[in-house]
Amino acid sequence: MSFMFRSVPRIVCEAGGIVKAGPLMTELGATRVTIICDPGIVALGFADQAQKSLESVGIAVQVFSDVAADPPQHIVQKAIDGAKEWKADGVIGLGGGSSLDSAKLVALLANSDQTIKEIYGIDKAMGDRLPLIQIPTTAGTGSEVTWVSVITDPDNLKQVVYTPQLMPDIALLDAELTYGLPQKVTAATGLDAMVHAIEGYTSRTRKNPIADGMAVTALSLLGKNLMKVIENPGDKDARSAMLQGSLIAGMAFANASVAAIHGLAYPLGARFHIPHGHANALVMAQVLRFNLPAARTLYAELAPCLIEDADFASDDEAAEAFVRRIEEMVPASGLETRLRDLGVTEDTLPEMAEEVFSKIYRLIESNPCDMTTKDIEAIYREVY
Numbered sequence: 569m570s571f572m573f574r575s576v577p578r579i580v581c582e583a584g585g586i587v588k589a590g591p592l593m594t595e596l597g598a599t600r601v602t603i604i605c606d607p608g609i610v611a612l613g614f615a616d617q618a619q620k621s622l623e624s625v626g627i628a629v630q631v632f633s634d635v636a637a638d639p640p641q642h643i644v645q646k647a648i649d650g651a652k653e654w655k656a657d658g659v660i661g662l663g664g665g666s667s668l669d670s671a672k673l674v675a676l677l678a679n680s681d682q683t684i685k686e687i688y689g690i691d692k693a694m695g696d697r698l699p700l701i702q703i704p705t706t707a708g709t710g711s712e713v714t715w716v717s718v719i720t721d722p723d724n725l726k727q728v729v730y731t732p733q734l735m736p737d738i739a740l741l742d743a744e745l746t747y748g749l750p751q752k753v754t755a756a757t758g759l760d761a762m763v764h765a766i767e768g769y770t771s772r773t774r775k776n777p778i779a780d781g782m783a784v785t786a787l788s789l790l791g792k793n794l795m796k797v798i799e800n801p802g803d804k805d806a807r808s809a810m811l812q813g814s815l816i817a818g819m820a821f822a823n824a825s826v827a828a829i830h831g832l833a834y835p836l837g838a839r840f841h842i843p844h845g846h847a848n849a850l851v852m853a854q855v856l857r858f859n860l861p862a863a864r865t866l867y868a869e870l871a872p873c874l875i876e877d878a879d880f881a882s883d884d885e886a887a888e889a890f891v892r893r894i895e896e897m898v899p900a901s902g903l904e905t906r907l908r909d910l911g912v913t914e915d916t917l918p919e920m921a922e923e924v925f926s927k928i929y930r931l932i933e934s935n936p937c938d939m940t941t942k943d944i945e946a947i948y949r950e951v952y
Contacts, residue, residue, distance in 0.1 A: 571776040573823045576713045578738045581812065583804070585742040586614065586703060589660060590621035592738055596699035598658025600628045602651045602678075604671035605662040606635040614705060614745055618662055630654045632674075638720045638837045638844065639666045641684055641727070644673050651678035658699040661736070664757070665709030665844060668702050669717040672734040675700040684719070693731040700736040705745040707790075707810035708757025708845050710764055710818015712739040718834075725927065726834040741815060743808040751798055752846070754810075755901035758794040760845030761814040762787060762894075763852055765873075767827045768820035770859070770866045773934045779824035782816050787873040789813030791893075798901060828939055829855045831931035832947060835920040840911050849903050850910075853895040854947045855935075860891055863936040867891060907952045914952060921945035 580588065593601055601622055605615050610633045619629045632647045651659065651674050659678070661671025673684065676697040687693045702712035711717075715734040721727045749757075769775070769783035790813040796806040832855065833847035842850070860867065868886035872878065874893045880886035899905050908914070921944040925932065932939050 569776065571774065571823075573776065573778045574715060574732060574735060575819055576736055576739050579713070579741065579815065580738060581741040583743045583808065585740055586617050586745065587621050589618045589701060589703065589740065590623070590625040590627060592701060592740065593622060593627060593658055593660070593699065594625050596658060596701070596737055598627065598699045600630070600654065600656050601658040601660060602630045602632055602647075602654065602656040602674065603660045603662055604635060604647055604674055605631070605633050605667050606664075607633050609633065609663045609667065609705065612748070614662060618660060618703070627658075630656060635663065635667045635670050637666050637841060638726075639670045640720050641722060644670050644719055645684060647674045648677045648684075656698065661700070661702045661712070662705065664704070664706040665711045668704060668709065668711035669719065671700065671702065672711075672717045672736070673719070673729065676731075676733055687729050687731065688727045690730045693729070693733050697733045701738045701740055702736040703740045703742065703745070704811070704814070706749060706753060706757040707746055707807070707814040708760040710761060710814050710821065712736060713815055713818045714822035716822060720838050724838045726838050739815060741811050743804065743811050746807050746811060747802065747804065749801070751801070751902055754797055754801065755794070755903050756843050756845030756849060757814070758790060758797070758810055758845075759849040759852060759898065759901060761810070761817045762790045762794070763829050763848045764817035764821040764826060765790065766856070766870065767829060767934070768817065768824040769870060770863050770936050771824040771827060771934045772936060774823065774825045776824060779820040782820040783824070784870070784873060786813045786817035786820060787870060790817065791874040792876070794897070795900065825931075825934040827931050828859075828935040831924045831928045832944060834928055835923050836907070836912065839916065839920070842910050846903055849898050849901070850905065850907060850951050851947055853891070853898055854950050856891050856894055858939075858943065858947065859936045860887060861937065863887070866936070905951065907948065912952070917948040917952065918945055921948060
């Protein structure tokens, strides 16, 4: 087996660790740092905490707080232009996946003459990025440890940048930043992280033993703690476990790929602005059941991550129990489970299915089962 595994150089995991943002950035040699976040992060005071830490060690700070969900290309460009004009020499991504993905592109393109469009795809970026620290405030995307950035182009299509330069210098996990997350955000991001672990473990294209071990560890942490943090948001140990599980799942899928769940979720986010984790959750159980004939053995291997102390008589029984557990968890999370309840119109289902098959086929290739456009549309209709 031939494969390559990449990982972030340093991970700092510490409750209250945001106060170390300044000293850590000093170690990276930056003196003028742009913080990339959204308005909610400013309102919660997290941007101010990061700014104070940076200023305490003499670092000048610029805050860009206009990041939006499924980050639109024009907003990311605005952040890049602002960082260039300000002559930033370091970047901090602070927030959920949209802020972290945006920060990666700012760190890369504020130090480059390339345009965003020129780097869409695989390994098209040239040159080095600015020093980059990623600080997630949700336990979901794993973006703090990947070399992938996903943004929405002017045609409302998800565009992906894959390049090693996007891997940050430091991932800083501060569980305190996740304590106050609303239930739906906790649920959506937690299920998103579970999808990363599951799809990484079952990938047809880049599955490898290192990512497998990480996927199992991540899914165990996530599966055993998600309902705990939904039912008891103040459970600090469970919050920390979720953040760690999200990061480890990010490392797994970044090196093994995601698959059809993500493929079907992308148009839901781009067209209807359904948060990415929620979009994954909407189709998660249905795609897993579709894949069951091909992924039976792999799902059986993952079953103990979600079902403790179970004694399965066969792989068939274990795999079925695994899929049923996911089918139970999604509605139990409190998220809406029907597309119609989130503004999706029935006439768009064939269009989205065609878009997935024709424009995001790379993710269908990684799926355990082949899928046709009709299969994709049937899943959308099942959850409509």
